[in-house]
């Protein structure tokens with residue numbers, strides 16, 4: 001997902017490392033954020049999960065981010081096996097570097113041409129890095145209520161649209177040590193988790209829109225890329 005200042009919530013402190021959902025401790029909104037509170041569309045983003053797998057990532061190399069119609073964005077990924085972990089660990093610094101440079105708050109392996117089921121997220125609460133590695137993430141529960149949130153995607157630069165998704169999700173995943181965790185999330189993190197897991201199934205946020213709106217955004221992206229290529233071409237020809 002793209003990083004958008006408008007999405008920045010006021011974050012609760014990161015809790016204990018127990019790997020379980022924890023209520024927010026942030027001031028006067030804590031009551032509103034208790035379990036079962038309906039999230040109204042358009043409300044400021046909130047989240048209640050904490051990040052047990054936060055792994056400080058050394059910065060790696062920036063990778064090219066793929067855009068439609070690249071087939072990598074439409075392919076289902078293969079689950080990461082323990083024997084894949086060396087490859088995954090080697091890629092993580094590059095994934096984080098690519099995401100931070102974009103800048104973005106999430107990046108899934110297919111966006112850099114890797115067909116394995118993993119993604120990285122960092123919502124940068126209070127502008128502080130909180131990297132999260134999600135290996136084999138899967139949504140195991142969703143709330144009955146829905147939330148609408150504006151989303152973007154590093155693979156669809158400059159394109160934004162309101163996307164409706166379950167307001168809260170529980171996600172099971174493995175961290176960079178291949179330890180299994182379960183978290184519950186709402187608000188921005190819930191949307192980001194669903195967005196990145198979608199990528200691992202070959203789904204883009206525009207697939208949640210009407211065909212009319214989706215085609216409009218994809219055509220706009222293609223047009224903008226063409227214009228950008230036309231602007232860059234004369235300069236590169238000289239250089």
Ligand SMILES: [Zn+2]
Nearest residue numbers: 001153154155
């Ligand atoms: Zn995306």
